[in-house]
Amino acid sequence: GAVVSQHPSRVICKSGTSVKIECRSLDFQATTMFWYRQFPKKSLMLMATSNEGSKATYEQGVEKDKFLINHASLTLSTLTVTSAHPEDSSFYICSARSPWTSAETQYFGPGTRLLVL
Amino acid sequence: QKEVEQDPGPLSVPEGAIVSLNCTYSNSAFQYFMWYRQYSRKGPELLMYTYSSGNKEDGRFTAQVDKSSKYISLFIRDSQPSDSATYLCAPRGKLIFGQGTTLQVKP
Numbered sequence: 001g002a003v004v005s006q007h008p009s010r011v012i013c014k015s016g017t018s019v020k021i022e023c024r025s026l027d028f029q030a031t032t033m034f035w036y037r038q039f040p041k042k043s044l045m046l047m048a049t050s051n052e053g054s055k056a057t058y059e060q061g062v063e064k065d066k067f068l069i070n071h072a073s074l075t076l077s078t079l080t081v082t083s084a085h086p087e088d089s090s091f092y093i094c095s096a097r098s099p100w101t102s103a104e105t106q107y108f109g110p111g112t113r114l115l116v117l
Numbered sequence: 118q119k120e121v122e123q124d125p126g127p128l129s130v131p132e133g134a135i136v137s138l139n140c141t142y143s144n145s146a147f148q149y150f151m152w153y154r155q156y157s158r159k160g161p162e163l164l165m166y167t168y169s170s171g172n173k174e175d176g177r178f179t180a181q182v183d184k185s186s187k188y189i190s191l192f193i194r195d196s197q198p199s200d201s202a203t204y205l206c207a208p209r210g211k212l213i214f215g216q217g218t219t220l221q222v223k224p
Binding site for chain 1: 125151158159160162163205212213215219
């Protein structure tokens with residue numbers, strides 16, 4: 001089956017620093033990946049759609065300069081939280097659509113827990 | 118009104134119980150739905166699709182859609198402690214999710 005990995009699984013950083021989270025499709029190529037944010041006991045909120053070779057599409061209310069997305073290859077998308085602050089602490093999850101199954105099926109990474117002190 | 122809503126729970130049941138997890142939606146254009154299971158501190162995994170209406174079975178799981186009331190259900194028979202997780206519903210093909218219902222199955 002389609003496997004999506006994320007790295008790191010958890011990260012603690014100081015306020016003001018930048019953090020990069022990687023999302024990889026391990027056994028398939030993904031032209032499109034998605035980044036979500038999830039607060040405790042809350043639903044997944046789509047932040048942006050990452051498109052290989054082009055600019056990401058951000059959802060309303062998501063600061064593109066704050067959350068930089070790069071999708072430089074068909075198997076890797078990165079999310080960089082710039083100048084992180086405590087309110088950025090959250091669970092970040094990426095997903096990708098596999099070409100082997102329905103185009104509507106998303107495969108999720110295991111998530112990255114970010115804690116900003 | 119949110120497009121997809123779920124009671125966050127937690128729902129606590131004894132092992133072996135039949136569990137009913139529910140979702141309501143507001144957009145009548147939604148045809149099919151997906152149920153995802155998310156274990157604590159993990160990403161969601163696809164559990165099953167629904168049909169556009171009626172019941173669909175997959176092992177111990179049955180997904181039901183009632184279009185007239187815009188109501189979706191996931192039934193779990195013979196629940197196991199390993200079923201303890203948060204269950205999210207989502208319209209198929211859409212990047213929106215319900216809040217999720219947390220289920221605890223006690224041995």
